[in-house]
Amino acid sequence: MQSVESKILYNDRLAEGYFRLGLSWKTPEVKAGHFVMLRLSDGMDPLLRRPFGVFRVIGAKGKSTRGTGIELLYRVVGRGTTILSAKRPGESLGILGPLGNGFPAPQKGRxxxxxxxxxxxxxxxxxxxxxxxxxxxxxxxxxxxxxxxxxxxxxxxxxxxxxxxxxxxxxxxxxxxxxxxxxxxxxxxxxxxxxxxxxxxxxxxxxxxxxxxxxxxxxxxxxxxxxxxxxxxxxxxxxxxxxxxxxxxxxxxxxxxxxxxxxx
Ligand SMILES: Cc1cc2nc3c(=O)[nH]c(=O)nc-3n(C[C@H](O)[C@H](O)[C@H](O)COP(=O)(O)OP(=O)(O)OC[C@H]3O[C@@H](n4cnc5c(N)ncnc54)[C@H](O)[C@@H]3O)c2cc1C
Ligand code: FES
Incomplete structure (x- = not known):
C-alpha cells in the first residue's frame, strides 16, 4: 500500500452524472478487484476519503499518451463525488492504495x-x-x-x-x-x-x-x-x-x- 500525491490527468464526463478520472501514479501495482481511497480535499469537506475501484492501469507499455497511472470510473451520488466532478487536470489528489484482496485467479480449465x-x-x-x-x-x-x-x-x-x-x-x-x-x-x-x-x-x-x-x-x-x-x-x-x-x-x-x- 502506498500513499501517493497524485495529479489529475483528466476528469472527463462520460454521460450525465458519470466521469472517467485519470490519476498519475508512477508504479501502481494493481490487480483486478483492488480499490483506492481518494482524499478529495485538503480541508474538512469532505473529511473522509472515498473508496473507488480501479478500472485500469494507464500508460503501461507506453500505450497511453495521457500519462502513467490509474483510471477510475465514478458516478456522482453525493457531496464527495460532486466535488470530485468539478476537479480539473493538474489539480492534486491524495491516493491511498492499492487496497483490498482482489479477485483470485480461476482454477485451470474453469x-x-x-x-x-x-x-x-x-x-x-x-x-x-x-x-x-x-x-x-x-x-x-x-x-x-x-x-x-x-x-x-x-x-x-x-x-x-x-x-x-x-x-x-x-x-x-x-x-x-x-x-x-x-x-x-x-x-x-x-x-x-x-x-x-x-x-x-x-x-x-x-x-x-x-x-x-x-x-x-x-x-x-x-x-x-x-x-x-x-x-x-x-x-x-x-x-x-x-x-x-x-x-x-x-x-x-x-x-x-x-x-x-x-x-x-
Ligand atoms: C470498495 C469500493 C469500491 C467502489 N468503487 C466505486 C467505483 O468504481 N465507482 C463509483 O462510482 N463508486 C464506487 N464506490 C462507491 C463510492 O465510494 C461512493 O459512491 C462514494 O463514496 C460516495 O461519496 P459521496 O460523498 O459522493 O456520497 P455520500 O454523500 O457519502 O453518499 C451519497 C449516497 O451514496 C451512498 N453511499 C455512499 N458510499 C456508498 C457505498 N460504498 N456503497 C453504497 N452506497 C454508498 C450513501 O449511503 C448515500 O445514500 C465504491 C465503494 C467501495 C466500498
Ligand atoms: S473502512 Fe475502516 S475498517 Fe473498513
Whole structure:
C-alpha cells in the first residue's frame, strides 16, 4: 500500500452524472478487484476519503499518451463525488492504495462468467483483460447505462446484456442470463448492487458453482482500523459459526457462500 500525491490527468464526463478520472501514479501495482481511497480535499469537506475501484492501469507499455497511472470510473451520488466532478487536470489528489484482496485467479480449465450491474462493472475490467475468453453478463435499468460496456467490447470478451425495460439485450434481470451459463465447471465473479449479489450467490450455491463477490460498504478508513465496514460471515467449519470481517481489509472480494446475506 502506498500513499501517493497524485495529479489529475483528466476528469472527463462520460454521460450525465458519470466521469472517467485519470490519476498519475508512477508504479501502481494493481490487480483486478483492488480499490483506492481518494482524499478529495485538503480541508474538512469532505473529511473522509472515498473508496473507488480501479478500472485500469494507464500508460503501461507506453500505450497511453495521457500519462502513467490509474483510471477510475465514478458516478456522482453525493457531496464527495460532486466535488470530485468539478476537479480539473493538474489539480492534486491524495491516493491511498492499492487496497483490498482482489479477485483470485480461476482454477485451470474453469469457464469464467462475470456478472455485474451499474458501477459494479469497474473492477471487472482488469479481470476481463486477463481473461478475455470469459463471458460478461451486464444488467442495467435501460440502454442508457450500457455505454459502460464500450471498453469491454474492445477486449473481445463475449458480452450478454439484460435491461429491466428491454431497451437493450433481453428484458429482465441479469440473473436470468446467469442461470443459462451455470455448469459445474463454471466460476462466477460478481460485483454490483447488493440485491443482485445476493441473488447471484444464491443461484451459484444451489447449482454448486464457485462464486466470488466484490462487496461495497461505506468506508471511513479503508485499512481495517475503524471497523465501520464490517459484514457478518459464516464460518462453515467452526462450532460458533458466525463472525465479522472487514470489507476493506479482508475483502472486498469474498466467497459468496461465506457471506451472511441476511444482514446485508
Ligand atoms: C470498495 C469500493 C469500491 C467502489 N468503487 C466505486 C467505483 O468504481 N465507482 C463509483 O462510482 N463508486 C464506487 N464506490 C462507491 C463510492 O465510494 C461512493 O459512491 C462514494 O463514496 C460516495 O461519496 P459521496 O460523498 O459522493 O456520497 P455520500 O454523500 O457519502 O453518499 C451519497 C449516497 O451514496 C451512498 N453511499 C455512499 N458510499 C456508498 C457505498 N460504498 N456503497 C453504497 N452506497 C454508498 C450513501 O449511503 C448515500 O445514500 C465504491 C465503494 C467501495 C466500498
Ligand atoms: S473502512 Fe475502516 S475498517 Fe473498513
Amino acid at each position: 469457464k469464467v462468467v462475470m456478472v455485474t450491474g451499474g458501477m459494479g462493472i469497474v473492477p471487472l475490467y482488469l479481470l476481463a483483460q486477463r481473461l478475455p475468453e470469459g463471458t460478461l453478463l451486464f444488467g442495467a435499468r435501460s440502454k442508457k447505462e450500457t455505454f459502460l460496456l464500450d471498453e469491454f467490447r474492445e477486449l473481445g470478451i463475449k458480452i450478454k446484456t439484460a435491461t429491466e425495460d428491454g431497451s437493450a439485450g433481453v428484458k429482465g434481470f441479469v440473473t436470468a442470463l446467469l442461470e443459462k451459463e451455470l455448469s459445474t465447471d463454471t466460476v462466477v465473479y460478481a460485483c454490483g448492487p447488493v440485491g443482485m449479489l445476493k441473488a447471484v450467490s444464491r443461484l451459484c450455491l444451489d447449482a454448486g458453482v464457485q462464486c466470488f463477490v466484490s462487496l461495497e460498504r461505506s468506508m471511513a478508513c479503508g485499512i481495517g482500523v475503524c471497523l465501520g465496514c464490517a459484514v457478518r460471515t459464516i464460518n462453515h467449519e467452526a462450532r460458533e459459526n458466525r463472525n465479522y470481517k472487514m470489507v476493506c481489509s479482508d475483502g472486498p472480494v469474498f466467497d459468496g457462500k461465506d457471506v451472511d446475506w441476511e444482514l446485508l
